[in-house]
Amino acid sequence: MGGKSSSLENAENSRISAFPEVFSSQEFSCAASCQAMSTAGILGSLLQVEENFSSCLARIDALILKPLLQAEPHDPKEKENFQLLVLLNDRFQALWNFTEENSRNLRGKRGSSDSGCIQDFYILWKGDLFLSLYIQYFVTFANFVVVQGFEQATKSKSEAWKLHKALLKEFLRDFTSESSLAPALHAALHKPFRDHIQSYLQLLSQLQGQLQEGSEQDVVAAVIREFGKLESFISQVLDEACFTKELWKSLGYKFTDVLCVPERRLLEDSRNLPISSGSARSERLLLFDDVLVLIQGNSFQSFDLKLVWVDENCGEKSAPGLYNLRITTPEETFVLSAKDPQMKAVWKWKLEQAVRQALNGKRDFPLWGRSGEGSEAPSRRFFTYAFRTEGRLRGATYEGEWLWGKPHGKGTLKWRDGRNHVGDFQEGLEHGFGICLVPRRSEDRYDCYKCHWYQGKMRGYGICEYGSDLVYKGYFKDNVRQGFGILENFSAEHPFKYTGQWENDKRNGYGVWEDKERGERYIGMWLDDQRHGEGIVVAQSGLCYQRTFHADKMVGSGILLLEDDSVYEGNFTEDLTFVGKGKLSLANGFVLEGTFGARSGRGLRTRGVLNTAPEPEEPRPAAQLGLKEFPVEQRWTGIFEQFLEFLQSGCKEEMEESFTGFHIQSSKELRKSQEYLFCQRGTEEISWKTEDILEELIQHQDLQSLQSYLEKALKSSLHPLGKLLRALSVAFQATYSGIGANRHLLGMAQEEVKFYSKKIWEFYQGLLQLALEQKGQVPSEEADPSLQKGSSLVLPLILPAFYPELSMLYMLQHQREDELYCQGIVELSLFSDIQLLEFLDVQKHLWPLKDLTLTSNQRRSLVKDKCFLSATECLQKLITTVDPREKLEILRKTYEELEHTVSRLLEKEFRLPMDDLLPLLMFVVSRAKIQHLGAEIHLIRDLMDPTNQGGMLDFLLTALESCYEHIQRIRLHPKESSHSS
Incomplete structure (x- = not known):
């Protein structure tokens, strides 16, 4: 009895506790003039x-x-x-x-x-x-x-x-x-x-x-x-x-047993104040202080007033002599019709006030009258509701924000089968960012979709953690994987990773598949989840081949590159056995052309012609695969399409939020259930807002200012250009890191990096044009001549994102040259400084003998590593930067240090002629001992600004190349070697 009384008391208190305190605490003082006898x-x-x-x-x-x-x-x-x-x-x-x-x-x-x-x-x-x-x-x-x-x-x-x-x-x-x-x-x-x-x-x-x-x-x-x-x-x-x-x-027990609640009050009855449903389906309308009830025959419908919206402007034509009100609820909308405007006005006022009081959780004081006039009920509300009628939401419960009868804003939607969606809603549909959990039928696990949604369907960027240890991060459209995306399997049984294009939930187009169990990577075309079209397979051993695939099977002839630089062109089996007509070009220059076959347990059998030739003096450059088969502009279209869509939308913030969010992270971080997006939200000192980006673009159009702005934007994981760069770096890393670090792929990688700089510049120009259009300005026709080839401005800025993989490919490509170079360096290191200067035929008047400190019992032939020390230390900085511009600047400073040292010796200004520069530069190079100098030189040559070609920096790079090639050929005679020791 006490428990029931307590519950009733709590219910009543909730209805009256919010009455305004009409009395504030007053301090009364007895005034001297008060009428004491009368008041007494x-x-x-x-x-x-x-x-x-x-x-x-x-x-x-x-x-x-x-x-x-x-x-x-x-x-x-x-x-x-x-x-x-x-x-x-x-x-x-x-x-x-x-x-x-x-x-x-x-x-x-x-x-x-x-x-x-x-x-x-x-x-x-x-x-x-x-x-x-x-x-x-x-x-x-x-x-x-x-x-x-x-x-x-x-x-x-x-x-x-x-x-x-x-x-x-x-x-x-x-x-x-x-x-x-x-x-x-x-x-x-x-x-x-x-x-x-x-x-x-x-x-x-x-x-x-x-x-x-x-x-x-x-x-x-x-x-x-x-x-x-x-x-x-x-x-x-x-x-x-x-x-x-x-x-x-007056009502029967069928109604009172359900509707009669002690705290419930009838506010209006359509029998007393006539009004009817527009469809004539309700015989009676009852307005209570918490629900609106429609009665027809022996059935009724009740609507919680907290989720009732009253609209005077129905947008529907009224029948002659009728005045309408539209009532909106979560699952039904109907029209009430009154016969005169006064009756409609009274009903509208009572409905709106009842809704407002229900939302406030209290009745007015007094209940009606001037104090009850209050403001209208807000259109946006927060409430929990269980859907009952047929439709996709039947049986689901929604808790969150509402607008005009539909979920709108932040909310949580839960179904009876265990599904639930937490996120943004718009007009009753999932719209914006949301996290959806879907139980797996056969397991006690969930698929977790952390995606962007558009009108109830997944669209844009998202992360999905499937209950089967699969993780997908990429783009969706209409609830299926569409566009660029990464699917990775973390299970120990068959780990793999696919990075590439998707269409209708299947791998379609250009993509990279890594089979971690077999230690292989496939780079090429896909159709309906199968390898289909041109493809390159790279093995952990360094072996790679290029073939045409049809429904996951190899067809036709291909190119097989062996570890010893031998090249086979023809047909071969899945286990890489030569079969049929083919051509085998050996590393020593011999060429075997004919018909190949395998004998069980007895090696390779062939019938053909062997062409012999002397061993080449210089190794052949490694064959480059994929350049013709995969045009660079067709490789990662899915990434650029999303950015282009964002640009064409006018850079809407919701589009920017969903178009890309890739960021390189470990698999452990990917699996965090509370992860929002790969953007590092709130961790950067610089915050980028869409409206600020376009405003700032206009302010940075001159060369120096623009370079600073682009550098800042590309480093940010929140700026659209920075997001684009991160997505590209993810694709680049998936292709060329680890197993993909194969020298036969250098041409593809180099081509991609140059193309990325071109596309990023194009998108920058698109952003700038949009910013100018929104400001009502016209792009200037007299553009800065230095910006005509803007991709050369972008390339050094984006190179750090690709440098680890690109640098490794250059080192592998020039590994043998660098080995010969290192051998030459080792032999030259046996010389003292004076001996090396003499060996390199440096004119004696250029020898910096003043820099050598000799004791009385030392000979000049024993002093080492003191000459041209400043130039040597300067050149060693070549490996501390990734920017070709900075590397060339280091080379220029090295040249200046050489001239400065010689000028100091001669005590006059002196310009080094080519005949004097080369031996001095070779001396500095041999003392700097840069391990992978060949890779550095070729990277600079391939990625340098074209405007430097033919200039002073190009000349110095050519001189450095000459030194590098000369050192490769150095082979000291035994007597010279013993003499130097």
Whole structure:
């Protein structure tokens, strides 16, 4: 019994706790001018009123409440009403105690010498508590009226009730002339309270008349107004309760059993204020304080007011003589039609106020009137709702933001089968970023989709962690993988990784497949999840081949590159056995051409012609694969398409958020369930906003400013250009790192990097043009001549993203040359500085002997590593940078250091002629001992700015190449070697 009472009390408190505090704590001081004798008389009258009221409450308690509380019923339905009676008694006792307390306070003041000031009137300084107790009592009383509690109480068969019945009837004659007991009980439990409030008002009016104009009179006037509001509130509460009770009497049990709730109030009935559904499907419309009910025949529909929207502008033509209101709910929209505009206006006002009060969780004070006019209900709301009708959301529960009857904003959608979606919604559909969990049928695991959504379907960039240890990060369209994406399997059984193009959830187009178990990488074309078209296979051993594939099977002839630089052109099997006609070009220059076949256990069998030739003096350059088969502009179209779509959309922020977010991370980081996007959100000092990007672009158009801006943008994982670069670096790394570090792929890699710089420059120009168009400006026709080939400006800026893989390919490509070069360096290192200068035929007047420190017992032939030290240290910095421009600048500074040293020796300005430069530069190169100098030279040559060709820097690079080639050919005679040692 106590638990039920507590729950009812909590329900009521939730409905009345938010009533405004109409009384603030006031500090009253007894003014010297107050009418002491007059106010003292009013204070005495107030004490008399309180004592009479307290006596009345005591009789009500003894003759009504106690007997009723002793008659606890056994019927479950009656027990619910009994709990309300218990709660009503609690409210009654609280009021009675409050009255007793104030009576004691008044009696104490009556004998005091300073009595008669308005601070003695507790109804002024305890007004907030007084108001709260009366509101609570009458709300509970009204609840008891609604459920016909008095009618049921009079039917009690308890002995306590029967014994008091005669005495009770005598007592009730003072309150009503009704002969029936239920109305008498109703009157006895509310009329004394209302009369008591009237007494308060009369006394307060008298007090106000006794006071002079000023702050004290204003205080009393304010309290009188609040007591007037309380009277209005009580009248409205009782009227609503009686109105609601009569409704429950008129409706059948089928409706009342479901709809009748003690706290629920009927606010309007279409039988009293006619209005009908536009479809004529509802016979009756009932507006309660929490739900809207449509009744038709023996069925009804109820709509929670928190999710009801009222729209006067229906957008639909009204029938002649009808005035419409459109009602929108989560699953249904219908039109209400009134016959005159006044009736429509009343319904609209009542509906809007009821919705607003339901959303606020409280009724107005008073319930209706000027205080209840308030603002209209907000269109955006937060609520939880379970969908019931047919459709894709049937059985799902949505908790989150709503707008005009549809999920809109942040929310969570959960289905009964375990699916749930957390994220952004728009007009009822998943739209924006969201995380969706889908249970796997046969396992206790989930597929997790962290994607961007568009009108209910996955679209744009996303990360999907499948319950089967698969992770996909890439683009979607209409719920399927579409465009560029990466699929990786982390399971130990068959680990693999695919990076490339997708179409309709299948691998289609150019892509890279890495089989980690077999140690192979496939680079080429795909169709319907199978290798189809031209392809290159690279093995962990360094062996690679190029073939045509059809439905995952090799067809036709191909090129097989062996580890020893032998090249086979022809047909071969899956296990790389030569079969049929073919041509084998050996590393020593021999060529075997004919028909090949395999003998079981007996090696290779062939019939053909062997052409012999002397071993070439210089090794042949490694064959380059894929250049013709995979045009560079067709390799990673999926990455560029997304950026182009973003650009064409006018750089909308939602598009920017979804077009790319690739960032190189470990597999462990990929699997974090709370990961949002690969963008490093909030970790950068620079934050980029779409609207700021276009604004800033216009401010950086001159060469120096633009270079600084592009460098900053490309380093950022939040700027669109930076995002594009990261996606490209992911694709580049997937192709050429690890197994893909094969020298036969250098041409492809070099081609890609140059193409990337071109595309990034094109997209920069597209962004700039859009920015200028939005500003109403026209692109300048007189562009800076230095920016005409902007890709040369971009290339050094993006090179660091590709340098590790690119540098490795250059080292592998020139490995043999660098080995010969290193051998030459080792032999030259046996010379002292003076011996090396002499060996290289450096003219003696250029020898920096002043830099050598000799003791008396040292010979010049023993002094090493002191000559041209500044130039040597400068050249060693060549490996500290990845930018070809900076490498060339280091070479120029090395040349300047050589000239500076020689000028210092000669004590005059001196320009080194080519004949003197080459031996000196060779001396510096041999002492710098740069390990992979050949790879460095070729990287600079291939990626340098074309504007440097034919200039001073090109000349110095050519000189460095000559030194490198000369050192490769150095082979000292044994006697020279022994002499130097």
